[in-house]
Amino acid sequence: MNILQVNVTDITGGAARIAWYLFQKCGQRGHGSYFAVGRKTGNDSNTFEIPNYACRNLWAGTWSRLEKKFTKHNIRYLRGLARRLAIMGERRRWADRQKGIEDFNYPGTHHLLGLLHQHVDILHAHVLHSDYFNLKLLPEFTRRVPTVITLHDEWMMTGHCACTIGCERWKVGCGQCPDLTTYPPVKRDATAYNWFRKRKIYAKSRFYIATPSNWLMKKTKCSILNNAVIDSRVIPNGVDLSVFRPVAGQAARRTLNLPQDAWIMLFVAAGGHNNRFKDFATIKKAFLKFSAGSVRQKAILICLGGKGNDQRIGSNLIHFPDYVFDIKKVSLYYSASDLYIHGTRTDNFPNSILEALACGTPVIATRVGGIPEQIDEGVTGFLVPPHDSGAMASRIKQLQENKGLWQKMSAMASDSARKHFDLDRMADEYLSWYQEILKNKLRGDG
Structure with missing residues (x-):
């Protein structure tokens, strides 16, 4: 099989990691495995950047290329300026954005299936928002190639947002949006128009849907996606157990220069404590309440994934390490920690919880979204x-004061990851499904 994965990025972000793992595993199993992305940051020869810049007019293309350069060097102000100037070079696109209409003007999408210079047997899409993909071409792709879409968030069923956070308007047509700033943000409330436009696109499409959680699958079946779905599967995300595995806590702490005698809690999120979908405020309050009553050990809360200034509260500490790019070092932070804390407003199936479990770190997390499907209450953690x-x-x-319970949870956490969240298990499920899809196509069933 020739399998083409599609995502906004190749490396950065939780969805990118899942798509990348799947891309690698398919290649290791002897299949033709390829990856098309909106923004390429790695150097893999079978990963292709969708040529949106090359397909724009001279003005827009030049500023778009500069935007990419500024992004690479993390020059935020110039990156934003270049993006605005690029969009202004395409008047219709600029006007639509001012009205709050989602931007599907990405001409390189037309060349998606031609990037390989060979036949594509399975097209597997992941995140299709965030400025790189023309969703209006989805009907054409699904006519030409069996198309699997893994939903990592709720964007495909809403008028603009990736996380509905309790809002139910996506069921009836959006409009009167309670929060236009929710990612991906829009300038004005055209959410009803966006929702109906997506519904028209899906009415002309036929595809396969996967979700990592039953929670998100239930929402999908109530959404505008449902009538376009040929078949659907819940396939939990996997984690690389060769990287995320139990390591002796003392050894991990020595490597990371962390104190051996402290009670250490870890929080991980893209953007760290500034991630608006996570609930760091509650985590911090919980830490302060716990540390105020803890006289047995120094308490440390480590916040990984964003910038911040260390905060000392008496003998206790909220610590913000520099951003860690090396996932092997990230795994050491899990092993060095006594607990992983995941407070969040909404979540689908966060990779960070799976990574913590795989490292044998018990988890305390908010009971929202698909998280209850990851944690065995009272066995691998608490909700x-x-x-x-x-x-x-x-x-x-409770876990600090009961060492026996902590040890039992730690052992059960890593055992749960091996049994339920192995990366090879995830790849096997997808590959088996791909083969079933192609067999059904030959019989004329799909």
């Missing part, structure tokens, strides 16, 4: 109500 810092602090204290 707490949203925004309940008291319940979170109580569970932290």
